[in-house]
Amino acid sequence: MQTKMKELMITVIGAGPSGNYFAYLLSKKGYKVQVFEENSRIGVPVQCTGLISEEINRIARPPRECILNRIKKARIISPGKVEARVELKENIVVDRAAFDLSLSEKAALEGAEYYLSTRFEKLERAGRGYLLRMRGKGQSTFRSDYVIGADGPLSTVAKEAGMYGNRKFFTGMQITAKYSNSNEIEFHLQKGGISWIVPIDEESARIGVAFEKDANKEFNAFLKKVFGDKYRKKASEKKVAGLIPKFSPFQRVEKRSIFLLGDAATQVKATTMGGIVPGMKAAEALSAAIQGGASYTIRYLAKVFPDLYASFVVRRIIDRCSPDEIDRLVTLMGEKKVKDVLLANSRDRMLPLGLKAMANEPKLLYFLKRI
Missing domain, CATH: 3.50.50.60 (FAD/NAD(P)-binding domain)
Structure with missing residues (x-):
C-alpha cells in the first residue's frame, strides 16, 4: 500500500x-x-512580523542565519494604559x-x-x-x-x-523603522484587533496593527502614539500590508x-x-x-484546532469586554501567579495555558461570561 x-x-x-x-x-x-x-x-x-514562539524549535528549528533577534520579555498594554510586564519562553524574530x-x-x-x-x-x-x-x-x-x-x-x-x-479578515499594516528599545515585545490589546512593537535589534523594530475594521485609521493612530508628530513620515518607511484570515471553527x-x-x-x-x-x-x-x-x-x-479555538475564544472575550474590563484583565495578567504560567507555557498552546492561568488565578473566570 x-x-x-x-x-x-x-x-x-x-x-x-x-x-x-x-x-x-x-x-x-x-x-x-x-x-x-x-x-x-x-x-x-x-507580509509578516516574523515573531515565532519557541514551539518552532520542536517543529523545524530555523537556521541561525534566519534569526534576527531573540526576545524573552513582553509588555501587555490595555487601552487605559494599564501594563503587565511578563517573561516568556524565548521567542525569535526571523527573516521571513x-x-x-x-x-x-x-x-x-x-x-x-x-x-x-x-x-x-x-x-x-x-x-x-x-x-x-x-x-x-x-x-x-x-x-x-x-x-x-x-x-x-x-x-x-x-x-x-x-x-x-x-x-472574514483582519487587515494587517506594519512598518520597519528606527526605534530605540529594551528588547521587549509590546502587545496592545484592543477591541477588534491588536497593535504591536517587535524589536529587531536595539535600534529598530517592526511596528504594526491588525484590525477587522478601520485598519488604516488604527495604524496611523498607533504610529502617532509611538512617534508623536513625526508619525506621517514614519508611516511610509518599509510599509507592508496584507489580509490575515480570521480563524473559523467551521x-x-x-x-x-x-x-x-x-x-x-x-x-x-x-x-x-x-x-x-x-x-x-x-x-x-x-x-x-x-x-x-x-x-x-x-x-x-x-x-491543531484546540489551541486555535482557545485563541478564538480569547479574542471574542476581548472584543466583548468594556475598556475597564480590559484594564482589569491586563492587571490580572501582571500578577505573579499568572506571570508564572505565561513563563512556563508556550503561547502557541493556548488551551493548556488558559486553563492553567484560570486555575492559578480564579478571578480570570469572570471573563468567561463574555464568551
Missing part, C-alpha cells in the same frame, strides 16, 4: 512555511511532490524570506520539484485525480492525485474546491483528495494573528494522514 501511495503525485500550491514544510515531510518519505509558487522568489513579498527559502531548500534536497512564477488558476476532475490549469512559463497543465492548498487567505484552491466559505479543511493548510485554512491565532506554528503543525497532521491513510480532519481537530 505504501509503495502504491508513493507512486501518486502530490501537488502543493503555495511555497510559504506550511506548504514548504509539508513538501519536505512527504518528500523525505519518498513521495513525489511538486510545489507551485506564483511569485518569482520564495518568501517575497514579506530567508526562513521560507530555507524550508523550500530542505524540501528540494529531498526531491520536491519547484515551479516559480506559476499561478494556479483552475482545477478539474480527471478520473480519480485532477488536472491543474496554471499560468506561467512553460507547461500549463499538470496532473495530480492530491492537491494541497497552501495559497494564502484568498486561497484559489479553496474557492475551486468549494471550501472557501464565508471567511472551516472545512478537506474534500476528497484536496486539502487546505495555513492561511488557506484560516489556521491563524486570533489573539496575536500568528499563523506559522499552527500552519506547520497542520502540515504534520496532513503528512501523517496521507502516510497513514487516516482523516486529515480528525488529526487536525486533535492536534
Whole structure:
C-alpha cells in the first residue's frame, strides 16, 4: 500500500512555511511532490512580523542565519494604559524570506520539484485525480492525485474546491523603522484587533496593527502614539500590508483528495494573528494522514484546532469586554501567579495555558461570561 501511495503525485500550491514544510515531510518519505509558487522568489513579498514562539524549535528549528533577534520579555498594554510586564519562553524574530527559502531548500534536497512564477488558476476532475490549469512559463497543465492548498487567505484552491466559505479578515499594516528599545515585545490589546512593537535589534523594530475594521485609521493612530508628530513620515518607511484570515471553527479543511493548510485554512491565532506554528503543525497532521491513510480532519481537530479555538475564544472575550474590563484583565495578567504560567507555557498552546492561568488565578473566570 505504501509503495502504491508513493507512486501518486502530490501537488502543493503555495511555497510559504506550511506548504514548504509539508513538501519536505512527504518528500523525505519518498513521495513525489511538486510545489507551485506564483511569485518569482520564495518568501517575497514579506507580509509578516516574523515573531515565532519557541514551539518552532520542536517543529523545524530555523537556521541561525534566519534569526534576527531573540526576545524573552513582553509588555501587555490595555487601552487605559494599564501594563503587565511578563517573561516568556524565548521567542525569535526571523527573516521571513530567508526562513521560507530555507524550508523550500530542505524540501528540494529531498526531491520536491519547484515551479516559480506559476499561478494556479483552475482545477478539474480527471478520473480519480485532477488536472491543474496554471499560468506561467512553460507547461500549463499538470496532473495530480492530491492537491494541497497552501495559497494564502484568498486561497484559489479553496474557492475551486468549494471550501472557501464565508471567511472574514483582519487587515494587517506594519512598518520597519528606527526605534530605540529594551528588547521587549509590546502587545496592545484592543477591541477588534491588536497593535504591536517587535524589536529587531536595539535600534529598530517592526511596528504594526491588525484590525477587522478601520485598519488604516488604527495604524496611523498607533504610529502617532509611538512617534508623536513625526508619525506621517514614519508611516511610509518599509510599509507592508496584507489580509490575515480570521480563524473559523467551521472551516472545512478537506474534500476528497484536496486539502487546505495555513492561511488557506484560516489556521491563524486570533489573539496575536500568528499563523506559522499552527500552519506547520497542520502540515504534520496532513503528512501523517496521507502516510497513514487516516482523516486529515480528525488529526487536525486533535492536534491543531484546540489551541486555535482557545485563541478564538480569547479574542471574542476581548472584543466583548468594556475598556475597564480590559484594564482589569491586563492587571490580572501582571500578577505573579499568572506571570508564572505565561513563563512556563508556550503561547502557541493556548488551551493548556488558559486553563492553567484560570486555575492559578480564579478571578480570570469572570471573563468567561463574555464568551
